[in-house]
Amino acid sequence: MTTDGVDLGERMAAKPLHFIWLLDRSGSMSEDGKIQILNHAMHESIPILQEADQDPKVDVFVQAITFSDTAQWHVAQPTPVRSFQWVDISAQGLTAMGEALSKVADRLEEIHKHVRRMYRPVLALVSDGAPTDDFDKGLARLMSTTIGAKAIRLALAVGDRANRDVLAQFVGNSEFGVLEASHPDDIENYIRLMTYTGTQSAVPFAAAEEGRTQATVVLDEAARTDWEEETD
Amino acid sequence: MFADTAGSVSLATTWRLHSVSMLGPSHEKSGLTNQDAVGALAVPPGGAEVRLVAVSDGHGDSAHFRSERGSTFAVQAALETSLQFMTSTPSLDSDTVRDWAGEAQPHRVLERWRDLVADDLTEHPFTSEELSSLRAGESSARARSLALNPVRAYGATLVGVTVTADCIVYCQIGDGDIVTVSAEGLVGQPLEDEAHPFSNLTSSLCDADPLRAWRASVQEQSRHQTTLVMLASDGYSGAFEDKASFLTTVQALAEVLRTGGEAKLRATLDQSVAKARTFSGDDTTVAVLYRAPEGAP
Numbered sequence A: 001m002t003t004d005g006v007d008l009g010e011r012m013a014a015k016p017l018h019f020i021w022l023l024d025r026s027g028s029m030s031e032d033g034k035i036q037i038l039n040h041a042m043h044e045s046i047p048i049l050q051e052a053d054q055d056p057k058v059d060v061f062v063q064a065i066t067f068s069d070t071a072q073w074h075v076a077q078p079t080p081v082r083s084f085q086w087v088d089i090s091a092q093g094l095t096a097m098g099e100a101l102s103k104v105a106d107r108l109e110e111i112h113k114h115v116r117r118m119y120r121p122v123l124a125l126v127s128d129g130a131p132t133d134d135f136d137k138g139l140a141r142l143m144s145t146t147i148g149a150k151a152i153r154l155a156l157a158v159g160d161r162a163n164r165d166v167l168a169q170f171v172g173n174s175e176f177g178v179l180e181a182s183h184p185d186d187i188e189n190y191i192r193l194m195t196y197t198g199t200q201s202a203v204p205f206a207a208a209e210e211g212r213t214q215a216t217v218v219l220d221e222a223a224r225t226d227w228e229e230e231t232d
Numbered sequence B: 001m002f003a004d005t006a007g008s009v010s011l012a013t014t015w016r017l018h019s020v021s022m023l024g025p026s027h028e029k030s031g032l033t034n035q036d037a038v039g040a041l042a043v044p045p046g047g048a049e050v051r052l053v054a055v056s057d058g059h060g061d062s063a064h065f066r067s068e069r070g071s072t073f074a075v076q077a078a079l080e081t082s083l084q085f086m087t088s089t090p091s092l093d094s095d096t097v098r099d100w101a102g103e104a105q106p107h108r109v110l111e112r113w114r115d116l117v118a119d120d121l122t123e124h125p126f127t128s129e130e131l132s133s134l135r136a137g138e139s140s141a142r143a144r145s146l147a148l149n150p151v152r153a154y155g156a157t158l159v160g161v162t163v164t165a166d167c168i169v170y171c172q173i174g175d176g177d178i179v180t181v182s183a184e185g186l187v188g189q190p191l192e193d194e195a196h197p198f199s200n201l202t203s204s205l206c207d208a209d210p211l212r213a214w215r216a217s218v219q220e221q222s223r224h225q226t227t228l229v230m231l232a233s234d235g236y237s238g239a240f241e242d243k244a245s246f247l248t249t250v251q252a253l254a255e256v257l258r259t260g261g262e263a264k265l266r267a268t269l270d271q272s273v274a275k276a277r278t279f280s281g282d283d284t285t286v287a288v289l290y291r292a293p294e295g296a297p
Helices: A027-053 A097-114 A135-143 A146-150 A164-171 A184-202 A221-231 B025-030 B067-088 B094-123 B128-137 B140-148 B150-154 B243-280
Strands: A015-024 A058-067 A071-080 A122-127 A152-158 A178-181 B015-022 B036-042 B050-057 B158-163 B167-173 B177-182 B215-220 B226-232 B284-291
Touching: A015 A027, A015 A071, A015 A097, A015 A184, A027 A058, A027 A184, A058 A097, A071 A097, A097 A122, A097 A135, A097 A146, A122 A164, A122 A184, A135 A146, A135 A164, A152 A164, A152 A184, A164 A178, A178 A184, B015 B036, B015 B050, B015 B243, B036 B067, B036 B284, B050 B067, B050 B226, B050 B284, B067 B094, B067 B150, B067 B158, B094 B150, B094 B158, B094 B167, B094 B215, B140 B150, B158 B177, B158 B226, B167 B177, B167 B226, B177 B243, B226 B243, B243 B284
Parallel strands: A015 A058, A015 A122, A122 A152, A152 A178
Antiparallel strands: A058 A071, B015 B284, B036 B050, B050 B158, B158 B167, B167 B215, B177 B226, B226 B284
16 A cells, blocks of 8 residues: 655755856848847747746746957846847957957856756857867867856857857757758758757756665675665 | 653664655656765674664765765775674773774774775776766865866765764764654754855865864764754755754654654665655765664554
8 A cells, every 4th residue: 555645845946947048149240141040049039038938947047148349248148038128239440369268268157157957058059150269278278167168059050151070069969959940941940959959958857766776785595685675 | 843752762672764765856867876875883793783884975976986885885884893893892991982083983984995995996996987987076186186086076075973882872974864853852963064055065075184074973862862863965955955853854754753753764765765866966865864763563
């Protein structure tokens, strides 16, 4: 006969999921309407993040950094997705991708210093070109942080001129590889895919009761028998 | 709180155990097995009373790709060390127990764990798949670190309890929790938290000098009247809103034991651990060592 347990009224709480966009807004992004499509895609990504936020175990926070001549925070503070709104960006200048990675590393360290419990953050990088600064230094800085190395890193290469090598270095051995939008019109679908994939990868969903496993380790058969009787 | 029973507590003499270990959703998703281990022993071996318990949490990331074995070895080392002490020491007076907990226990647990790891490495050298996975997933610095210290692949924490006739010995390295509840319903933590509670970093048996992070304390049972001891991997406490909520829940669990008996305790703990793992996402293991209440249902 199965005995029902008592509801202990445990106050278990949602953990933060930090979703950080790293967006290329160099001059080439103004060609073929890419920056407009990207802006539209960012608006469209919000409902997907808000849906992930519906899970009582998850609080989604969004940030965005853009890079052109320099890297600058576009959404500087971790913003609850419930109140998040996208403000359009424009394109001009070079591609300071390495600086963006360094700044994200700094931010992740700051967050990690103050937050004990969190999901693996999601870093979603979109670029149509090649870094014009020290990409290796930025990536090394990111990977030198515990939380940056553990982050879920996604990358979207837009068009033929995107440097796939550096994006591949960024994602590492991610099962998703580097996503490729060969045509600007594909950007929106891929941003949606990155948003969905990022949240799904960061927040694992438990199959009810399937995770139960037997306790392990005993020293001898006599002890095993007694102990298993005790714990079964 | 058990205010209604304060001062009129009759401590039962038999220590019993219930433990549950559940795979974390994050590991479930990535195809990993449960990296936690839990074990317990009756003393004397073959007897009915459980007095030795250990829980270990294998780190479970790609840099510690054998941490499932590391946690199993940690539990084995802890239990063997305690059993050897309890069965070979002529007089287990409190001074002897304190000396052992402060000196011999940590050294012998570490030595035994390293022996088990070394034997495993000898019998099962790293495979090309394990190493290629590390190279693909980790920075070259981590790969070099593993080459210099292959023990790192087995990284795991440890919490342990040894109950003698007069004392309870608590020991810990790394994260995880040990919480006690007294006969009066007072909840306590015999060991302080690690120095860096606001990060995912933890001390580990695989560290270069792990005994620097070893924590231990000894309680005399006549003074503390402990009736329940919870040992848990951090997947359990990590699900709670804060430390106070966690401790309140352990206290409530002791109340379930007092009012509902052992079957209710077991069912309640199972439910709570199943709930916790969905919030923490981590492998979640809890062992509750308790005095069987006399006359309870």
